[in-house]
Amino acid sequence: MKKVAIIGAGPAGIEAASILANQQVEVLLFEKSLNTLSNMLDKAYLFPDFSPANDLVDKLNKKLLHQQITLFTGTEITDVKKDGKEWKVIDAKGMSYIVSAVLLTSGYSVFDAKRKEELGYGIYNGVITSIDLEKMIKYNQIENSMGDKPKRIVFLQCVGSRDEKSGNNYCSKICCVTAVKQAIEVKKLLPDTDVYIFYMDLRMWGQSFEEMYRESQEKYDVSYVRGRISEAASTFDKKIQIKAEDTLLGVPLKMTTDLLVLMVGMEASCGTKTLAETLHIKGEYGFAKSLNCHLQDNETTQQGLFIAGSCKRPMGINETLADARSASVIIMDYINAMQENDK
Amino acid sequence: MSNFGFNISNTRVISMDECNMGNVERLHLEVPSFKRCISCGACSATCSAHQFTDFNIRKLHNLYRRGQYAGLQEELKACMLCGKCTLVCPRGVNLRSMIINMRKILYEANKR
Ligand SMILES: Cc1cc2nc3c(=O)[nH]c(=O)nc-3n(C[C@H](O)[C@H](O)[C@H](O)COP(=O)(O)OP(=O)(O)OC[C@H]3O[C@@H](n4cnc5c(N)ncnc54)[C@H](O)[C@@H]3O)c2cc1C
Ligand code: SF4
Ligand code: SF4
Ligand code: SF4
Numbered sequence: 225m226k227k228v229a230i231i232g233a234g235p236a237g238i239e240a241a242s243i244l245a246n247q248q249v250e251v252l253l254f255e256k257s258l259n260t261l262s263n264m265l266d267k268a269y270l271f272p273d274f275s276p277a278n279d280l281v282d283k284l285n286k287k288l289l290h291q292q293i294t295l296f297t298g299t300e301i302t303d304v305k306k307d308g309k310e311w312k313v314i315d316a317k318g319m320s321y322i323v324s325a326v327l328l329t330s331g332y333s334v335f336d337a338k339r340k341e342e343l344g345y346g347i348y349n350g351v352i353t354s355i356d357l358e359k360m361i362k363y364n365q366i367e368n369s370m371g372d373k374p375k376r377i378v379f380l381q382c383v384g385s386r387d388e389k390s391g392n393n394y395c396s397k398i399c400c401v402t403a404v405k406q407a408i409e410v411k412k413l414l415p416d417t418d419v420y421i422f423y424m425d426l427r428m429w430g431q432s433f434e435e436m437y438r439e440s441q442e443k444y445d446v447s448y449v450r451g452r453i454s455e456a457a458s459t460f461d462k463k464i465q466i467k468a469e470d471t472l473l474g475v476p477l478k479m480t481t482d483l484l485v486l487m488v489g490m491e492a493s494c495g496t497k498t499l500a501e502t503l504h505i506k507g508e509y510g511f512a513k514s515l516n517c518h519l520q521d522n523e524t525t526q527q528g529l530f531i532a533g534s535c536k537r538p539m540g541i542n543e544t545l546a547d548a549r550s551a552s553v554i555i556m557d558y559i560n561a562m563q564e565n566d567k
Numbered sequence: 568m569s570n571f572g573f574n575i576s577n578t579r580v581i582s583m584d585e586c587n588m589g590n591v592e593r594l595h596l597e598v599p600s601f602k603r604c605i606s607c608g609a610c611s612a613t614c615s616a617h618q619f620t621d622f623n624i625r626k627l628h629n630l631y632r633r634g635q636y637a638g639l640q641e642e643l644k645a646c647m648l649c650g651k652c653t654l655v656c657p658r659g660v661n662l663r664s665m666i667i668n669m670r671k672i673l674y675e676a677n678k679r
Contacts, residue, residue, distance in 0.1 A: 438603055438658070441602045441603050442599065442602050442603050445595070445602065447632075448605075450606070470581065470629075470633060472606045472625075472626075472629050473581075473626065473629050473630060473633065473635075475579055475580070475581055476579060476580045476581070477580065477581040477582075477583060477633070478580055478581070478582055478583065478584075479582070479583035479584055480584055
């Protein structure tokens with residue numbers, strides 16, 4: 225049977241590996257980190273159902289215990305080349321692997337909040353990102369810069385997304401619902417903490433997102449302010465002062481907060497950017513580009529090279545998994561056709 | 568003193584740290600449905616008073632929510648309590664009850 229190389233062992237890579245393996249395909253799965261699911265490890269609970277992230281991590285990792293799957297962790301793929309009808313996948317140490325098809329699932333990384341200097345990340349300790357807060361929630365250690373329980377937490381949406389100044393005009397899609405989810409989690413742990421969410425639009429597009437938003441207002445007293453925070457500064461007592469316009473009132477507004485949480489967006493990961501470039505499938509903002517977003521969304525301009533998950537565009541886990549399953553079907557068709565030709 | 572022809576403007580900035588949010592909490596207790604408001608403006612759009620005057624119930628309850636109570640008690644008197652706004656609200660806010668309770672809470676607060 226044919227071999228397939230999958231680059232990146234996130235949700236997309238693992239789901240595809242398991243489906244292909246069940247079809248008797250030999251899968252080589254490469255992950256540059258020492259652990260699979262590198263973007264999932266510090267997550268507490270997942271939207272939209274508040275299921276523990278650990279459960280999903282365990283279930284996905286279990287799928288990898290399969291005879292047909294060889295997992296290479298700590299193995300970064302740095303180059304991929306067409307080799308006749310086959311593909312040659314090369315890692316950072318110079319080892320190469322010959323396969324019939326390649327699936328790119330190299331995913332995303334989060335926007336580096338230091339790039340928005342005016343928001344004070346990396347300058348003031350009270351300014352953190354959604355990734356930092358997720359860890360605090362996971363280990364039940366929500367503290368301000370002085371090590372005290374915060375009396376107020378302010379979230380700011382669209383950091384590094386929908387922002388020409390960051391070079392990203394697109395919406396990252398997952399941060400609105402993540403803020404609402406995290407606000408609820410904060411309120412569950414610290415019911416007396418004031419929670420404000422500053423937004424440009426609230427994009428509650430997914431099933432049950434809008435209901436979660438409604439519940440956050442009704443049951444958890446989360447307050448929403450429409451307006452983008454323009455800048456953050458430190459006060460003498462080590463709080464963070466923010467400025468915004470309440471655009472629904474048309475008046476400027478300021479407040480101090482113990483923690484300012486920046487909802488960082490999703491960008492193409494470094495691996496996605498480099499591989500999409502070398503493979504000539506680079507799309508907008510460095511994401512990998514499919515042939516056609518409707519009918520050939522897992523195929524690329526290169527025969528035998530397929531893409532799935534958040535290396536294409538920002539997406540949540542359920543969409544990522546569905547996309548990996550769809551890529552697996554297309555890859556099976558491709559491999560079966562190759563085998564027919566070999567006969 | 569010489570008059571140089573200019574004066575210092577008062578700031579328009581709402582300082583959330585100095586707001587008394589007690590009235591908001593009281594309103595939430597009396598009319599919990601108010602918490603669900605998403606500021607869509609359907610209430611103002613349907614309001615007869617809004618068609619002919621500056622009376623804007625969406626803006627007034629937004630001001631209340633931010634602790635900006637000055638002048639509200641007077642402005643709210645323009646409401647005829649007809650209840651049309653309650654009928655159109657997509658989030659099921661009981662506006663009529665909200666308006667009555669806002670007036671009640673502000674009356675008591677201003678009395679003190
Ligand atoms: C703050 C935040 C919270 C989120 N919360 C949720 C949530 O609650 N629910 C939800 O559904 N979604 C959530 N998401 C989205 C979720 O993280 C993604 O949908 C999901 O991780 C995408 O999976 P993926 O496999 O496409 O990519 P990734 O998870 O990014 O996996 C890609 C893998 O590829 C590896 N890799 C990259 N380049 C190379 C290379 N050159 N060689 C080898 N390996 C490589 C990476 O190390 C990584 O492990 C959240 C996202 C953010 C930013
Ligand atoms: S999902 Fe929400 S926070 Fe994220 S970029 Fe889009 S609008 Fe902004
Ligand atoms: S119609 Fe309802 S949700 Fe819309 S602004 Fe009025 S009270 Fe708020
Ligand atoms: S009850 Fe008051 S605010 Fe509502 S529609 Fe009638 S007049 Fe307008």
